[in-house]
Structures are given as C-alpha cells and as structure tokens.
Amino acid sequence: MGVSILPLRLEGVTFEADGKRLIDGVTFDLRPGTRSVILGPNGAGKSLLLRLCHGLIRPSGGEVSWDAPRGTEVSHRQAMVFQRPVLLRRSAAANVAYPLRLRGVPARERGERVAEALALAGLSAQAKQAARSLSGGEQQRLAIARAWVMAPEVLFLDEPTANLDPAAARAIEALIDGVHASGAKIVMTTHDLGQAHRLADEILFLHRGHLLERAEATAFFSNPRTAEASAFLKGDLSW
Amino acid sequence: MNDLAAAFSQAASLLLGFDEDLMEIIGLSLRVSFMAVGLAVLLGLPLGAAVALYRFPGRTVLGALLNAFMGLPPVVVGLVVYLMLSRAGPLGVLGLLFTPAAMILAQCLLVLPIVAALSAQIVADLSEEYDEQLRSLAAGPGQRLVTLLWDGRFSLMTAVLAGFGRAIAEVGAVMIVGGNIAHSTRVMTTAIALETSKGNLALALGLGLVLIAIALGVNLAALALRDAARPRHG
Numbered sequence: 001m002g003v004s005i006l007p008l009r010l011e012g013v014t015f016e017a018d019g020k021r022l023i024d025g026v027t028f029d030l031r032p033g034t035r036s037v038i039l040g041p042n043g044a045g046k047s048l049l050l051r052l053c054h055g056l057i058r059p060s061g062g063e064v065s066w067d068a069p070r071g072t073e074v075s076h077r078q079a080m081v082f083q084r085p086v087l088l089r090r091s092a093a094a095n096v097a098y099p100l101r102l103r104g105v106p107a108r109e110r111g112e113r114v115a116e117a118l119a120l121a122g123l124s125a126q127a128k129q130a131a132r133s134l135s136g137g138e139q140q141r142l143a144i145a146r147a148w149v150m151a152p153e154v155l156f157l158d159e160p161t162a163n164l165d166p167a168a169a170r171a172i173e174a175l176i177d178g179v180h181a182s183g184a185k186i187v188m189t190t191h192d193l194g195q196a197h198r199l200a201d202e203i204l205f206l207h208r209g210h211l212l213e214r215a216e217a218t219a220f221f222s223n224p225r226t227a228e229a230s231a232f233l234k235g236d237l238s239w
Numbered sequence: 240m241n242d243l244a245a246a247f248s249q250a251a252s253l254l255l256g257f258d259e260d261l262m263e264i265i266g267l268s269l270r271v272s273f274m275a276v277g278l279a280v281l282l283g284l285p286l287g288a289a290v291a292l293y294r295f296p297g298r299t300v301l302g303a304l305l306n307a308f309m310g311l312p313p314v315v316v317g318l319v320v321y322l323m324l325s326r327a328g329p330l331g332v333l334g335l336l337f338t339p340a341a342m343i344l345a346q347c348l349l350v351l352p353i354v355a356a357l358s359a360q361i362v363a364d365l366s367e368e369y370d371e372q373l374r375s376l377a378a379g380p381g382q383r384l385v386t387l388l389w390d391g392r393f394s395l396m397t398a399v400l401a402g403f404g405r406a407i408a409e410v411g412a413v414m415i416v417g418g419n420i421a422h423s424t425r426v427m428t429t430a431i432a433l434e435t436s437k438g439n440l441a442l443a444l445g446l447g448l449v450l451i452a453i454a455l456g457v458n459l460a461a462l463a464l465r466d467a468a469r470p471r472h473g
Binding site: 082090102186 | 272292368369371372374375376377378379382392393
C-alpha cells in the first residue's frame with residue numbers, strides 16, 4: 001500500500017457554473033480512518049463537493065491536494081460509487097474484474113480478488129449474471145464491490161442509497177461498514193438523517209455551497225451550532 | 240403482373256435447381272462483400288471511436304467528412320479505385336484491376352464511412368453515460384476506446400449490418416473495377432444489370448429476389464445472434 005495519501009486538504013475551494021457560485025470557499029481536511037458524512041439538503045452542493053474531492057471536476061478557485069509524495073498516482077488509491085451505478089454491459093464478475101484488468105493484475109490473482117469482493121457484497125451467486133439484470137440494490141452493491149476490489153485507501157460514495165427501498169439501503173449500509181472495517185476511509189454524501197446517524201463518525205454540514213459545520217457526529221446531532229443545522233435536524237430547513 | 244409471377248418462378252427454379260453458375264455468382268458476391276465489410280469494420284470501428292473520444296487537430300473535419308461520405312456514389316468510388324489500379328495508376332503494378340481484390344477494395348471504401356460515422360455516434364452516446372465512471376477508474380485513452388467498443392457491441396452490430404447492406408446491394412463500383420467478367424468477377428448486382436440490358440427481365444428480377452433473400456438472411460442471422468447473446472451479457 002505504501003505511504004498514505006491522506007489527509008486530503010481543501011483550501012478555499014470554490015466551484016462556479018453558468019456564473020453561479022455553487023461551492024463557496026470551502027476549507028477542510030479529511031483524515032484517515034473515520035467515516036466522514038457530508039450532510040445537507042438537496043441542492044446544497046454535496047455531490048459537487050465529492051466530485052471535487054475525487055478529482056472528477058476542477059475547482060474554479062482554491063486548491064485540492066493530497067498528502068502524497070511526488071509521482072504517486074493518487075487516482076489509483078481512491079474510488080467512487082455514484083448515486084446511479086454505472087455498470088458495464090457484462091457479467092457481475094466481469095464488472096468487478098474490470099478495474100483489475102485496467103491495472104494489469106494477472107488473471108489468477110484477479111479471480112481470487114473478484115471472488116472475495118463478490119462474497120463481501122453478498123453477490124457470489126450472481127457472479128455470472130448480466131450486471132444490468134440485477135436489482136437496484138444488487139447493482140449498487142456490485143458497484144461498491146467493484147470500487148473495493150482495488151483496495152482503495154479512500155472510498156467516496158455519492159448518495160449510494162437514494163434510489164433504494166429501506167431494506168436494500170440497510171444492506172448497502174452494512175456493506176459500507178464492511179468496507180470501512182477492511183481499512184478504507186469512507187467519505188459519503190447523504191440527505192438522510194437516519195443514515196447519517198447510523199454511519200457517521202463525523203459530519204460536514206453543507207448548505208447552499210457553504211460548509212457551515214464540521215463536528216464529531218454525536219456532538220453535531222445533540223448540539224448543532226448553526227441555526228441552519230438545527231432547522232435541518234428538525235426537518236424544517238427551508239431551502 | 241405476369242413478369243412478376245415469372246420472376247418468382249424463375250427465382251425459385253434457380254435456387255432449387257442449385258444452378259452452378261448462380262451458386263458461383265452468389266458465392267463471389269458474399270465473399271467480396273463479407274471481406275469488404277470485415278476490412279471496413281477493422282478500420283472503421285476504431286476510427287469512429289477515436290473521432291468520438293479523442294481531441295486531435297482536424298477531428299471536426301474528419302467527423303464531417305465521414306458523415307458526408309456515407310452517401311458516396313458507388314460509381315465515383317469505382318472510378319477512383321479504377322484510376323488507382325489501372326496500369327498507369329499509382330497501384331497499377333499490383334495488377335489488381337478486374338479481380339475480386341479490386342472489388343473488395345472499392346466496396347471497403349464505400350462501407351468504411353458508414354461504419355465509422357455510425358460507430359462514432361454510438362460510442363459518443365455511450366461515452367456520455369460511462370465518462371465519470373471511467374475517469375474515476377483512471378482508464379487510459381486506449382482502454383476507454385476498447386471498453387466503449389466492447390460495451391457498445393450490440394448497437395454497433397447495426398452499423399455493421401448497414402455497411403453490409405450497402406456493400407451487397409451496390410453495383411456501380413464493382414462493375415467498374417471488376418468488369419463483370421463471367422466466372423471471374425461477376426456478382427449478383429452486375430449479373431442483374433447485364434440480364435436487364437439483354438432483355439431477360441424475368442431472370443434479372445429472379446436474381447434480384449435471390450439477392451434480397453440473401454440480404455434478409457444475413458440480417459436475420461446477425462440479429463438472432465445478438466438476441467441470443469444479449470440476456471447473458473446485458
């Protein structure tokens with residue numbers, strides 16, 4: 001694994017599109033180990049912030065930097081799971097094998113790691129099924145298995161349960177816990193308070209592109225410091 | 240109406256009688272068009288995908304040319320290939336004029352823009368869906384191209400079939416570079432043109448029906464193959 005690429009540091013990061021400032025002067029750092037949840041109402045900019053962290057989009061201003069020695073391929077040390085899983089038109093097993101193939105992992109080792117990842121996601125029985133014929137929950141679990149198979153140091157998840165029924169969502173949460181237990185840093189967005197309660201070690205509360213609060217989870221839920229966070233926790237934050 | 244009825248019975252008796260000349264003509268038609276489409280696919284799929292995915296100088300012009308050349312007149316392509324392959328032409332030393340190889344080359348040039356332009360569109364659409372995921376996985380440019388071609392394989396088959404339809408049906412290019420020589424370069428379309436000019440309308444129409452049946456058969460076989468593979472691979 002080598003030296004850690006964490007912490008990830010965002011310094012005065014802004015993002016603008018069509019003249020609108022969607023992320024405004026956000027500064028924080030993400031340290032290894034914990035499960036960080038970016039919480040906020042719809043439209044707060046949570047997905048944008050996650051994409052800025054993962055490097056899918058460039059900030060309009062400010063800086064996103066990993067604490068990695070020069071020459072480290074930071075993109076190889078992190079993975080992201082999207083709200084709507086993008087699965088390849090192949091079998092479930094081939095989907096998990098795909099990132100390993102991209103990195104030139106030898107076939108024999110590939111097989112073992114794919115089997116391990118599918119087992120973690122509870123999808124061993126569906127290995128040979130076409131990925132796109134799986135249920136919504138299974139597809140999202142498969143996407144997480146595909147992200148996990150590369151043993152990323154950081155796993156970003158963008159509202160991974162937004163389109164799922166409660167039972168499927170619980171299965172995803174259990175899987176995220178499993179990924180965390182295997183040593184990965186978890187950074188996820190959600191607008192679901194219950195989910196944030198269950199999963200978060202720390203909360204980053206985002207509102208209209210501003211990072212209003214960052215706190216340890218229990219402290220945040222028992223004693224929010226801003227009026228917006230209090231309103232959001234009571235369920236009556238007006239947008 | 241009588242002509243049509245005569246044509247059908249002519250076609251049936253030709254096919255059922257396994258007329259040796261006819262079988263030879265059908266065989267050459269299929270061989271030339273399959274080879275031409277095969278070559279065009281080998282070149283056209285990567286070319287189309289590259290136009291869809293990569294930014295390079297002249298990309299827009301190339302894309303526009305491919306689209307425009309989907310409708311190239313076969314006689315013009317035939318004429319250009321004729322000039323290239325004629326004794327005085329740059330490729331004259333190869334001695335390919337009036338051989339099936341010349342016909343394959345001409346049809347390949349006709350089909351290439353169709354395959355490339357359609358696959359560019361298919362790959363561009365798919366890329367929109369896959370883009371973030373592939374960037375997240377840090378797929379390189381070559382890996383991206385291969386992934387999108389493979390995942391677009393069921394849609395791309397339509398592009399290949401469109402190319403095959405073009406190749407098997409055209410007459411102008413193979414007539415000019417092949418010369419419609421009996422037992423050598425005569426294919427279905429040139430045979431039809433010849434029989435029509437000789438006034439054998441029923442025979443010409445019969446050959447036409449056989450040609451349509453072949454094109455239909457190839458398409459049905461390809462689509463059946465696709466539908467059989469799809470449930471297993473998504």
